[in-house]
Amino acid sequence: MAVDVDKRENMRMEMNKQTNNPDCSTASVSLLNKFDTNEIMNCMQCGFCLPSCPTYRQTGKEVASPRGRIALMKGVAQEALQVDQEFENNMYLCLGCRACETACPAGVPYGSLVETAREVVETNKKERSKSPFIRDIVFNKIFKHPKRIDTLGTALWAAQAAGLQTLADKTGLVNVLPRPMAEMQKAVEKVASPAERKKRQKIVKPTDQTAKLRIGMFKGCIMDVMFYETNQATSRVLAKAGCEVIFVEDQACCGALHAHSGEKDGAVELAKRNIEAFEKANVDFIVNNAGGCGAALKEYHHWFHDDLEWKERALAFVAKTRDANELLAELPQIEFKNSFDVRVTYQDSCHLAHGQGVRNQPRQLIRSIPGVEYIEMINADSCCGSAGIYNITNFDMSMRILDDKMKNVKQTKAHLIVTSNPGCLLQMKQGIIRAGMQNEMEAIHIMDLLDRAL
């Protein structure tokens, strides 16, 4: 009397038949094959990931939850749903913070699933012209070209030097800029001048002269323009810890933004450039100080599924890659000269905590600075809403998440909020402004804090 299975089978066939209207265009089969159906099937729909998901917490809706998004991918893979505008919106409302991965008892690799889903979306959008202007500029015109980022940096510096920012503030020019941009630019600090950037030593010698390790510094693209000083600070801290730090030539953007936005080809191209550059540099470790970039660098081997030679080279690259916090925690403790009398809290970078599992190291490093009173913030490891360019593409949701975050920040009564990722740093700066707390607290990158204490 095993009727049940037939009943279920009917039910599912019926579902698929009916949702799959022949009048509507379906995604091509090759596209759907991109999904790793085994990984999708491993989701047992238990819902354990729901409470950790910022977008679910904001909306209470299953479409905005990890379980829901995985179900939608399954629907697309089984051709019960279309790759349409709605699917696209739902995939892009996700921050990619991967808090759900930490929460998932079944070990579903959500991060790579959503990357694939976005790749499917992007490949499926035949009319590229429809893709927003800003997107094309970001992915094709800027990020693939280090020189252009550099030029952008110079332009930004020039604008700031000429006092345009204050001018914009005063004249109300900010109101003319698109809202996300206008809000963001308030938080941007002064960038380094081109002259200053030219002066950079290519090699930073260890402070006590005897190098224990040869380190290749991964500069990052935005990081090196907007947070040039943080990169310099990182090299000083590493030098103090006994490393010889090399600013490896010919490196490019990590490709994370491309990968997270479905631009897989662009991402792969950038990865190849980086692998080559660091192979030539012949270093013990490849160190970065941006959680988002770091997570991508550590996943390079996933980007070369069918290319065995490159996969091999990527694996070697990945084996050497460390977040700066991670490496410093393995080296003998730095003796700090300066002591601060401040209360400090830490906002996890999602890609560092959930993506790379680096949680304790930054906290330990902060605590090791003399005089620091460390206070843990409630839900420190839940996303601040920055998430790559999410705060531009999904401005409203990003700000809702940020404003909730600021309530927890406020509770800590900290003077400093420390981050490990440039995006989070900017977002926290913006959060401080939005919460009107400029006089009470400052946001700072952990490497700048350590550098101040040297």
Added chain:
Amino acid sequence: MNQNIKNELRSIVGRDYFLDTPNELYVYSYDATPLYQAMPDAVVIPSSVEEIAAIMKVASQHRIPIVSRGSGTNLCGGTVPVEGGIVLNMNRLNAFKEIDQDNLTATFEPGVITADVHKAVEAVGLFYPPDPGSMRISTMGGNVAECAGGMRGLKYGVTKDYIMGLEAVLPNGDILRVGGKNAKDVAGYDVTKLLVGSEGTLAVITEITAKLLPLPETKQTMVAYYNDLTDAARSVQRIIASKIIPATLEFLDQETMIVVEDFAHIGLPLDMKAMLIIEQDGTSLQVEHDIARMADICRAEGATEVRMAQTAEEGASLMAARRSALSALARVKPTTILEDATVPRANLAAMVEQVNLVAKKYDLQICTFGHAGDGNLHPTCLTDERDKEEIHRVEQAFEEIFHAAIKLGGTITGEHGVGMAKADYLDLKVGPVGMDIMRRIKEAFDPYGIMNPGKIFAKSSRRRVVVNHGCGCGQTREHAHGNEQADK
């Protein structure tokens, strides 16, 4: 569902909380139960009892199915809208109304997360014992509707033992209030208890008053490993017979231990046939005494090793190992089908052996773990839903397991509910008279049969799947299938 009805619903809850696009419908077509899926016509997320009453009036008038939904973590297909209609997501009704420390009660809305109830009452030194493994995400409304259990069932009972009063909306929109804060309350039928475990088939629960206990002073955890299943089962029996009731008495078989160890690396001895995890709470004197005696019993009944947790953390990690069992099993194969057969404690060993025999017979990987103290086992089959032939065998195997449980004086579900998954087997347990009286109760509450149709009662007679095209073209078609003529 036509536009007028949609507009009516929209005007009740507001645009943001009426959902009917293809993606929005698709994500409410499933719950945590593998293999079941069906599309609703609309999803409505109300924020008050008044809104629910208004929605129910619309649904009654147009005979639209209503499927209440908490977090969709149930394991019996309870929230799959198998006949289409409206999914009523209750998660916006999540207010904590009161913790009454004089009467030892808590009153809250159904969308409150179970773990949050624990946290809130423990903060004032009180205790709400039911602790389903899903408590971090499941809602109290879902717990009440499924009469959820947990690891403390043996000593403290299940959800129904703590629900004192309810407010619920009937299909016609009337608001029903039953029970309350009275410790003694025998006026008329116990409708409160009737609604507990009603699986959304009678009414929509909108407010819950729960009984609280004082928080136990301390607790202690231990484990015992066995070479022989029967020794483990006999230990359970002897512990209870010697008048000790531990807070938790959990069982893992060898298959499960291997899988858990493989993923958690906590040093389980893999050559052992079974293990028990035992926890006692209470005053420190009592706990010490009980734990020592239970350890003696386990050794006397053949445990090869008995270990005390030295610290609270160690205790917690042992309990976490047990809690991780289902998740660990889920990592092994794409589809994990967990069942819920329960037998009187004395027949535990016989039941485990039956499960193993059945697994062999049908050539399936079935791991068994569960709440040994309650006789509540979770035989769990690791399979792949894409292998239709194997799924057939799984069905047959579980059917045999249910029959075996009934034969051993047990039941087809201890805590997960009947839903769709076990509707075909309910008559095995309650018999024709039981089925008849349940049907008549259902009719009294729900004359039009719109409350979570297709659940609890096997209705091979009437099934309708209503599906919206996934393409966004906006068309909706109604599809009737199954032998409708058999209905009535």
